[in-house]
Amino acid sequence: MRIAVAGGTGTVGSRVVEVARECGHDVVVLARSTGVDVTAGSGLAEALVGVDAVIDTLNIASIDRKTAERFFTTTSRALLEAEREAGVGHHVLLSIVGIDAIPYAYYQAKLAQERVVEQAGVPWTILRATQFHEFAGQMAGRLRIAGMQLAPRMRTQPVAAREVAERLVALAEAPAAGRSADLAGPREEQLADLIRRLVRARGSRGPVVPVSLPITGMAEMRQGAALPGPGATLGRQTFDEWLRAASASSVE
Incomplete structure (x- = not known):
């Protein structure tokens, strides 16, 4: 097959390419x-010639709804329009578990x-996955105050990006x-525990303080709305196995 990967240089996209x-x-x-x-749609027509399926793993760092929604809907519409014109037969989108239950x-x-994907007219598949093992490190990097590592309280069931x-x-x-x-x-796992194990593995001995973030949607995450429901497929690699592998590779 000829497969196009949107976001093929990112955390999951690079692994999809591999x-x-x-x-x-x-x-x-x-x-x-x-x-x-x-985003602009430039170069898509040429790139999709002869493509059988597109896998969309595009991401944006912004958590502002208008910014993120503009990015996701704009890129999806550009991809799907180009796919229709090129005769691509399958659009595969990576999404997130629990998004219809968490505001x-x-x-x-x-x-x-x-919704854009579902209504575009190109045959589609949507995979919702839980947060990746790397998520703990992303959160740790954002939440340091006065030498303290803040660790959000959240129930999670992290999955290996390679398995996604x-x-x-x-x-x-x-x-x-x-x-x-799913x-x-x-x-x-508890996200705060994952962050604690991660920063300790990286050599930090400073305080790790669990916090309940006053952000819309976090209460639902603390209650388990981001966990998979019945019928979900479960991956193989645990967070601790991933952390050991990541720590070993950083030493080499």
Whole structure:
């Protein structure tokens, strides 16, 4: 197959590219570094010639709803329009578990993106996954105050980005399936505990303080709304296994 990966240089997208090539597929990376600007739609027509499926892993760091929603809906519409014109037969979108139960601005933006995909007329599959193991490090990097590491209270079930990539490629290889079964890690964790284990593994001995963030949607996350429901597919790699592998690779 010829598979195009939008966001193919990101955390999951780069792994999708890796997995797809390991499976013998011809891979097209849709990114500014390869001459494709998905936001503007430039370069898409040429890049999608002969493509059988597009996997969309694009992301934006902003948690402002208007900014995130504009990004996700604009890029999805540009991709889907170019896919219709090129005759691409399958659009695969990576989304997030629990977004229809959590009134968090970024999640609402992802819901808007899902609606664009569902209504575009291109056969589609949506995979909702839980947060990746890397999420603990992202949160730790944002929440340091006066030498203290703040750690949000949140129930989570983190999954390996590599396993998300494997699932996305498998879905792209199959016929469009609509909403796929959710994908989550092998066991439930507390985000504050993950952050504590992560910073300790990195050598920090400063205080790690669990906090309940006063942000819309966090109460639902503390109650478990971001956890997978019945019928979810569970991954293999635990957070501790990922952390050991990440720590070992940083030493080498």
